[in-house]
Amino acid sequence: MDLGLAIKERALTIGFDLAGIAPLGVWRDLEFSRQWVEKGFNGEMSYLENPKRFDPRLVLPSAKSVICLGLVYNAPFPCSTEVSEGTGKNQESGVRSQKKEDRARNPLVRPGPPVAGDDGQRTTGNGQPTPRAWISRYAWGHDYHQIMRARLEQLRAVVEELAPGVETRVFVDTGPVVERAFARFSGIGWMGKNTCIINQEKGSWFFLGVILTSLELAPDLPAPDRCGSCTACLEACPTGALVEPYVMDASRCISYLTIELHCSIPDEFRPKIGHNVFGCDICQDVCPWNNSRQSSVLSSQQVTSQQRHSSDRHHATHPATTKVSQFHPMTVAAIHPAPEDGGVRKQLTTEDGPLTMDDGPLTTDHRPLATGPASYSLYNPPLDALASISPEGFRRIFAHSPIKRAKLSGWLRNLCVAMGNSGDERFVPWLEQAAKRSDPVVREHAAWALKRLRGK
Numbered sequence: 001m002d003l004g005l006a007i008k009e010r011a012l013t014i015g016f017d018l019a020g021i022a023p024l025g026v027w028r029d030l031e032f033s034r035q036w037v038e039k040g041f042n043g044e045m046s047y048l049e050n051p052k053r054f055d056p057r058l059v060l061p062s063a064k065s066v067i068c069l070g071l072v073y074n075a076p077f078p079c080s081t082e083v084s085e086g087t088g089k090n091q092e093s094g095v096r097s098q099k100k101e102d103r104a105r106n107p108l109v110r111p112g113p114p115v116a117g118d119d120g121q122r123t124t125g126n127g128q129p130t131p132r133a134w135i136s137r138y139a140w141g142h143d144y145h146q147i148m149r150a151r152l153e154q155l156r157a158v159v160e161e162l163a164p165g166v167e168t169r170v171f172v173d174t175g176p177v178v179e180r181a182f183a184r185f186s187g188i189g190w191m192g193k194n195t196c197i198i199n200q201e202k203g204s205w206f207f208l209g210v211i212l213t214s215l216e217l218a219p220d221l222p223a224p225d226r227c228g229s230c231t232a233c234l235e236a237c238p239t240g241a242l243v244e245p246y247v248m249d250a251s252r253c254i255s256y257l258t259i260e261l262h263c264s265i266p267d268e269f270r271p272k273i274g275h276n277v278f279g280c281d282i283c284q285d286v287c288p289w290n291n292s293r294q295s296s297v298l299s300s301q302q303v304t305s306q307q308r309h310s311s312d313r314h315h316a317t318h319p320a321t322t323k324v325s326q327f328h329p330m331t332v333a334a335i336h337p338a339p340e341d342g343g344v345r346k347q348l349t350t351e352d353g354p355l356t357m358d359d360g361p362l363t364t365d366h367r368p369l370a371t372g373p374a375s376y377s378l379y380n381p382p383l384d385a386l387a388s389i390s391p392e393g394f395r396r397i398f399a400h401s402p403i404k405r406a407k408l409s410g411w412l413r414n415l416c417v418a419m420g421n422s423g424d425e426r427f428v429p430w431l432e433q434a435a436k437r438s439d440p441v442v443r444e445h446a447a448w449a450l451k452r453l454r455g456k
């Protein structure tokens with residue numbers, strides 16, 4: 001059997017959802033990446049300026065081909081554009097909510113969040129719904145770097161077994177490799193106008209991993225671009241980060257602003273961030289290829305016949321859902337108060353009183369699913385519940401989550417922005433405490449949020 005084919009088959013056995021082979025010489029894309037950085041589109045992500053990124057031979061001199069792998073992380077819960085933000089009086093997110101009847105027809109929409117005890121109708125004493133936050137789909141569960149790397153190492157062992165003496169380098173996300181440049185030439189998907197790699201059967205909710213190898217493997221044919229005349233992602237982006245089709249100014253992207261940026265978020269973007277407290281899914285949520293009903297329409301109306309492919313009939317099956325249970329939303333459960341610890345429960349919820357920002361006793365814990373009424377999942381979580389996580393709780397709960405990347409300072413900063421955008425004055429006491437914290441970034445965003453809430 002052809003060596004490349006054997007490797008791809010073993011990749012699927014190991015548990016990857018997609019596998020393809022790209023040539024090394026994707027020079028036009030790598031040059032594009034270099035120019036992209038020169039334009040300053042990388043914001044403060046200086047690691048994207050590493051010259052090794054623009055020539056994979058600087059990473060592995062013997063490199064000849066690139067094995068590209070995809071692992072689906074999509075847990076089948078409704079999109080950010082389909083859920084309520086709570087009271088949402090101060091929203092300026094620019095997201096066009098789907099019409100009610102659209103939501104009703106959408107097979108992805110299921111009532112209520114996936115945790116027993118959290119009925120999705122969380123209210124405070126006066127019956128007002130509690131605003132909900134949005135955490136990006138990729139960060140609902142366990143950190144993907146470890147999961148991907150373990151599988152990539154398994155595949156690397158296979159490659160070394162099949163071709164003794166081969167040289168390899170394995171990357172997922174953090175290395176000096178422009179992963180999407182190779183992915184889009186490996187047949188596993190095309191690059192959408194939202195800049196994500198999209199697979200026509202699986203959608204775009206998948207992570208990428210690559211193995212640079214000294215093997216000269218036969219490359220796969222690139223997948224045809226199936227965006228057609230659609231521009232839904234460009235229109236939906238609240239911050240105008242998709243400056244033209246296929247090009248993102250990352251310094252405007254909510255994912256960058258809430259995760260990668262470690263200082264103050266420019267004022268102009270804060271109202272547009274809406275309830276996104278970690279990352280943003282909007283340009284993927286609106287993509288027809290992540291919605292089975294709409295993608296069939298796109299397939300029949302907007303993609304030219306030359307672009308069509310025999311497997312179009314599989315559309316109804318996507319977007320694919322993950323086989324990795326660790327990517328499902330993590331549940332955070334309140335520790336029920338010990339008898340000698342009577343005040344702790346009160347700090348957890350707004351039902352019983354005002355929120356506090358507590359640096360003292362542990363108020364939250366991460367437990368297995370469905371532990372009790374005070375548990376909530378990271379899928380569309382109540383903003384007040386996130387605010388009740390103590391600094392020590394943040395470190396412990398998110399120890400194995402992508403969310404730790406924001407660090408406590410970025411996380412509290414993001415909560416302040418979401419609270420300011422919520423229009424809900426019940427956050428005032430929490431924000432007043434945040435405005436006294438030693439961290440100047442948190443203090444300044446809390447002051448901004450207070451002004452926004454009071455001036456609404």
Ligand code: B12
Pocket residue numbers: 028029030032033036045048136137138172173174175176177178179180181182184191194195196197198204205206207208209245246247248250253255256259260278279280281283
């Ligand atoms: C920096 C980074 C970000 C930045 C910038 C994103 C961006 N679009 O550039 C920020 C923080 C905003 C970000 C956000 C997200 N990211 Co990110 N990110 C990266 C990282 C580390 C580097 C990307 C990069 O090099 N950007 C620079 C641009 C120029 O490169 P590029 O987007 O890959 O662009 C290619 C095309 O744009 C193409 N191109 C574009 N226009 C044109 C025009 C012409 C003429 C040509 C020739 C080429 C061309 O050239 C480039 C090379 O092919 C990669 C991991 C890696 N090491 O590669 C993950 C990665 C791209 N991110 C990923 C994910 C999952 C996300 C998020 C979904 C997370 C979230 N929800 O918050 C969002 C998605 C936002 C989006 N619409 O892209 C996945 C993508 C998976 C997929 N299916 O595509 C990756 C691959 C990580 C991984 N290993 O899984 N990310």
Ligand code: SF4
Pocket residue numbers: 194236237238239240241242248252253254255280281282283284
């Ligand atoms: S992730 Fe959000 S902010 Fe970034 S480009 Fe997509 S829609 Fe715009």
Ligand code: SF4
Pocket residue numbers: 192193194195226227228230231232233234283286287288289
């Ligand atoms: S929303 Fe439309 S234009 Fe954007 S990536 Fe999806 S299909 Fe392409």
